[in-house]
Amino acid sequence: MRILVTTASRHGGTREIGEAVADVLAAAGHAVDRIPPEDVLAVDRYDAVVLGSAVYAGRLAVSLRDLVERQGGQLAARPVWLFWSGPVGHGGRVTGEAATPPDDVDAVARRIDAREVACFGGQLRSAELGLAERALVAMIDAEDGDHRDFDAVEEWARGVAVSLRGAPPRPAAP
Numbered sequence: 245m246r247i248l249v250t251t252a253s254r255h256g257g258t259r260e261i262g263e264a265v266a267d268v269l270a271a272a273g274h275a276v277d278r279i280p281p282e283d284v285l286a287v288d289r290y291d292a293v294v295l296g297s298a299v300y301a302g303r304l305a306v307s308l309r310d311l312v313e314r315q316g317g318q319l320a321a322r323p324v325w326l327f328w329s330g331p332v333g334h335g336g337r338v339t340g341e342a343a344t345p346p347d348d349v350d351a352v353a354r355r356i357d358a359r360e361v362a363c364f365g366g367q368l369r370s371a372e373l374g375l376a377e378r379a380l381v382a383m384i385d386a387e388d389g390d391h392r393d394f395d396a397v398e399e400w401a402r403g404v405a406v407s408l409r410g411a412p413p414r415p416a417a418p
């Protein structure tokens with residue numbers, strides 16, 4: 245199958261999560277394109293799509309939301325998975341129910357009829373941020389460091405690959 249993995253990431257941490265997902269799907273035999281959301285013109289050539297975004301100030305990235313705005317109908321018409329990354333720190337409390345979801349994730353998931361929404365720990369290097377972002381980060385409960393769990397990411401991606409085994413391929417264009 246032809247799969248798009250599109251990940252919104254300002255500082256690279258979420259992009260690397262998307263790369264790990266794409267690697268698992270490619271290893272499962274799929275043809276995988278990795279394109280940032282702002283460069284995705286259309287999704288109709290894909291059999292399935294994985295969307296990912298970091299969370300900034302309680303919301304998904306603008307580029308991801310814009311893609312969903314542009315291509316929501318086409319996304320909803322194919323199998324789609326969504327992940328978000330951002331929870332940073334505090335005793336490993338970085339995945340699952342303990343993390344506060346972005347305000348808009350439910351609306352986005354509904355709009356694209358996402359099969360599943362996953363949350364992964366993020367990465368924060370405050371010293372590399374500009375003043376405005378550092379001020380924003382100071383307002384959230386965040387710990388510097390790499391809180392990403394690539395074993396969890398790969399396990400999730402393997403689950404996506406298993407689900408795709410049963411999905412019908414996109415009908416051939418007329």
Ligand SMILES: Cc1cc2nc3c(=O)[nH]c(=O)nc-3n(C[C@H](O)[C@H](O)[C@H](O)COP(=O)(O)O)c2cc1C
Pocket residue numbers: 252253254255256257258259298299300301302303329330331332365366367368369373376377378380381384386
């Ligand atoms: C400006 C800024 C705002 C952030 N706001 C949130 C937030 O509201 N909630 C949260 O869980 N994480 C927040 N984070 C943490 C990021 O989501 C996390 O660092 C993520 O891994 C960054 O991904 P990236 O490296 O792809 O940009 C914020 C980080 C930055 C830099």
